[in-house]
Amino acid sequence: MTTLTLSTITLVVPDYDAGIEFYRDRIGFELVEDTDLGNGKRWVVVAPDCGGHLLLAKAMGAEQRAAIGNQTGGRVAFFLETDSFTETYDRFARAGVKFLEQPREEPYGKVVVFSDPFGNRWDLIEPKAAE
Template identity: 30%
Template sequence: MTGRESPTYAPPMNITHASFVTLPVADQDRALRFYTDVLGFEITADLDMPQGRWLQVAPKGAQTVFTLSGPGMGDFEPGSTRGIMLVTTDVDADCARLAEAGTAVQGPDDLPWGRMATFRDPDGNGLMLLTEARHQEREEGDA
């Protein structure tokens, strides 16, 4: 194989989507304020469990939710998650909102796949904002 060829596997599995992504946090209340007040996510679950609080948030209508995993809810290191891509229709406006809320933002920068910026949540988890190129092209065509 050359490295670009796909190996042959058994028949495809039946996976339809990711249920949740774990974001390890040190303080669930602080993280909840950031994800709801700054990013505008909604609370999808807030339950007391024997191991601790099961707290989940998501953008409105999203299929995949984010579990804000606090102490006692697994062997996770706060701030260790990287590479979470959040798609937005207006990366520039969202970057301005993050900056107003005191969050450091790198970018946005124009890239072949769209306009993208990076930032970290209060625990240091790395997130990205992306306005996809095809969305940018539609907006520019409307102007």
């Protein structure tokens, strides 16, 4: 059977450098690639150390600009898992990440919703250990 991997997801942002500043400099993703494609376009990929990639795509035109921060209709768009909730939460807080609620315990683990500067919602989760 063939193996499929979801490797990259596009995230529309207002500006490449603002996306890099948040994802690399504030929450610690690696800048995997930043290639100039000409005509003001770049191929900008960031990734957490746990796998998966985000392609930061600069919004072009009114329709794409209107989608910034609302690509999932106001729902949490992304789920970032950590093996140390308190350490990650504290690091994000020191970096000025905007939390939309207080951390909470759920049946599946510790979780808090945060937002990137563009309005995209993320869950930071430390899953409960399997029993």
